[in-house]
Amino acid sequence: MTSKHFLLFFFFLSAYLLSSSSAARKLSALVEKQPLTITYHRGPLLAGPVSVDIIWYGNFTSSQRAVVSDFLASLSTGEESPSVSSWWTMTRKYYFVATKHAPPRLTLGGQTLDEDYSRGKSLKNADIEELAAKGRRSGGISVVLTAKDVAVEGFCMSRCATHGSSGRSGAGRFAYIWVGNSAAQCPGQCAWPFHQPLYGPQTPPLVAPNGDVGVDGMVINLANMVAGVVTNPFGGGFFMGPAEAPLEAATACPGCMEKVLTRATPASFWLIPRRARATMPMGTTGESIFFRQFLTRQRRRVLLLWDVEIKG
Structure with missing residues (x-):
């Protein structure tokens, strides 16, 4: 190829690449992110009014029970921000769309202690539902909390917590939640961000606000499950994706609250990428989780997800 032919070839190649990149930019400008x-x-x-009953399965100290009970009792206290009840107001958006009525008012109900491990230390899903039945059977929420030495089907492998509902019966239908204490089994998976993640960058974890990595991790997981069970109690409520693996109120919208952070202070907000599972500086973009610190009615501190917003 002569130098003249080479220059002509280079000219046409450059023109083609330039026009292609320009077309790509125009196309991307026309495609809006849904x-x-x-x-x-x-x-x-x-x-x-919905009663939330707790079944404590295994050994929990009185201080551990106080942290969880205080959190649940704080959901509907109506205190000013940044209280747990102000976090809970996100559920109003869902109920106003669906029913035009206010969401249910959750109240802390009865508490049952099962310190003798009545069903052993290795539980199946059916055991969780049987334990949940010890709570209020109709129109309530039963919360089953398992101690750190209790193994539960799927725990640490595919889940840290779950919620479901009983079948229809003459005794009524109830919704239930299960959350496990991961302190001794998988804190890097289920007590994050208060423990170093099992995978990803090994940056220092956040300090557990109540000094108990396992229980403070349980509060985060419990909060997610409460939001899920109230907005999707029996499988036909609010969610996106397939019904067999739904994305619900506290998991479906990563990064939706980014605009809130423009007026936040680093002391009250943490921005954490889902994939890296590690704390990151403020302003990091991408697939992220936002945590914010809230106060219970007893002025205890809890860290909760703050990335949920209903769309349309």
């Missing part, structure tokens, strides 16, 4: 939408599937939701 907002994540959590859909209401017209199923029943919880209404009116």
Whole structure:
């Protein structure tokens, strides 16, 4: 190839690449990022005053029980921000879309201690539902909390907590939540960000606000499950994706609250990428989780997810 032919070839190649990149920019400008939408599937939701009963399975200290009980009792106290009840007001958006009524008012109900491990130290899903039945059977929420020495089907492998509902019966139908204490089994998976993550960058963890890595991790997981069970108690409420593996109120919208951080201080907010599972500086972009510190009615500190917003 002569130098003249080479120059002509180079000229046409450059022109082609320039036009291609320009077209790509125009095309990308026309394609708008679609907002994540959590859909209401017209199923029943919880209404009116709802009692939250706790079943403590295994050994928990009185201070551990106080942290969790105080958190649940603080959901509907109506105190000013940054209280737990101000975090809970996010559920109003879902109920106003679905029913035009206020969400149920959660109250702390009865508490049952099962310190003798009545069903052993290795539980199946059926055991969790049987334990949940010890709570209020109709129109309530039963919360089963398992101690750090109790193994539960799927715990640490595919889940840290879950929620579900009982079948229909003459005794009524109830929703339930299970959360495990991961302190001795998998804190890097289920007590993050208060423990170094099992995978990803090994940056220093956040300090557990109540000095108990396992229980403070339980509070985060419990908060997610409470938001999920109230907005999707029986499988036909608010969620996106397949019903078999739904993304619910506290998990479906990563990064939606980024605009809130423009007026936040690093002392009250933490921005954490889901994939890296490690704390990052303020302003990091990408697939992220936002944590914020809230106060219970007894002025205890809890760290909760703050990345949820309903779309449409």
